Amino acid sequence: MSERAELLRLADEKELLADRFDGYVRNLTTLFDQIKTGSVHGERAWTGPAAQRFDHDVVRRRSDMDRLAEQCRIAARNLKRSALHLREQARLFENSS
Numbered sequence: 001m002s003e004r005a006e007l008l009r010l011a012d013e014k015e016l017l018a019d020r021f022d023g024y025v026r027n028l029t030t031l032f033d034q035i036k037t038g039s040v041h042g043e044r045a046w047t048g049p050a051a052q053r054f055d056h057d058v059v060r061r062r063s064d065m066d067r068l069a070e071q072c073r074i075a076a077r078n079l080k081r082s083a084l085h086l087r088e089q090a091r092l093f094e095n096s097s
Contacts, residue, residue, distance in 0.1 A: 002093075003093060004090045004093035004094060007086045007087070007089050007090040007093070008086070008087065008090050010083075010086050011082075011083040011084075011086035011087045011090070012083075014079045014080070014082050014083040014086070015079070015080065015083045017079050018075070018076040018077075018079035018080045018083070019076075021072040021073070021075050021076040021079070022072070022073075022076050024069075024072045025069045025072045025073055025076075028065050028068065028069050028072075029065075029069060032058075032061075032062050032065050035058050
């Protein structure tokens with residue numbers, strides 16, 4: 001495999017991984033947006049100490065999830081930037097031929 005082809009292959013792999021990280025962010029956000037212990041039809045459906053502990057844990061985990069989602073976004077941006085750089089390098093090989 002030529003060096004240009006290898007650079008393009010690596011760029012493709014980085015872009016695919018970046019897309020995967022973007023998907024993780026969407027899935028994590030959707031999941032936590034759906035976790036609710038509040039009211040159903042205007043009335044509290046679940047009350048008491050267990051419900052309070054669950055609510056507290058969800059808030060704590062949401063904070064952790066927000067940090068994880070941000071790290072996924074950063075990783076995706078870095079991978080896309082790296083893929084762009086690899087494609088630019090591949091173009092140099094193309095132009096030098």
